[in-house]
Amino acid sequence: MPPEPDQIDALLARVRFTDDGLVPAIAQQHDSGEVLMMAWMTGDTLRETLTTGRAVYFSRSRGERWAKGDTSGHTQQVREVRLDCDADTVLLLVDQVGGACHTGDRTCFDADVTVVSA
């Protein structure tokens, strides 16, 4: 069951968007804990995400709404939306179909790893 409309309104009212009307959203695989990607949302795409249960972002480079998986099929079903302590970052717990990254990798953080300490 998606959240009630008044619950969605209340959540959106808590979010502190940037001056550009954006909020960073981290997508994490709900069971494995993998951090899959980080992208941006507007109020509208966060509302759509909460209403439909599917992650929808906003592309800053293209300046448009971007429903994850529309071209790749690699959708994200959203289980939980969490807001951080100062309400300026969103954490999505999702079930990722296929790879999250446009390169085909499972996560966007797989390819460039620097070990700092053991």
Next chain:
Amino acid sequence: MPPEPDQIDALLARVRFTDDGLVPAIAQQHDSGEVLMMAWMTGDTLRETLTTGRAVYFSRSRGERWAKGDTSGHTQQVREVRLDCDADTVLLLVDQVGGACHTGDRTCFDADVTVVSA
């Protein structure tokens, strides 16, 4: 062993900072997978993080360097620094001492949870 200086230079050269010279950094507990917090880094604080093995951020509100745990003792020892596919987000795999959140919670995403689907 921290990365070699030339390895640090090469990593810093790959990062795509914002016009303000910042990059978002996600801190994740290396073993449990918990997403602890999201904060921002400058080139200088990312370099210090890589050199010292301790997470150092930049406070946008205070406009100053901020070494995690300096006041709370809740430091983050950094195991890995990962860069995402378009090099504009950093993922830190850390060992968090105590709670990551200034509220005392283990993570900054513990307190505001909205269930979207089962």
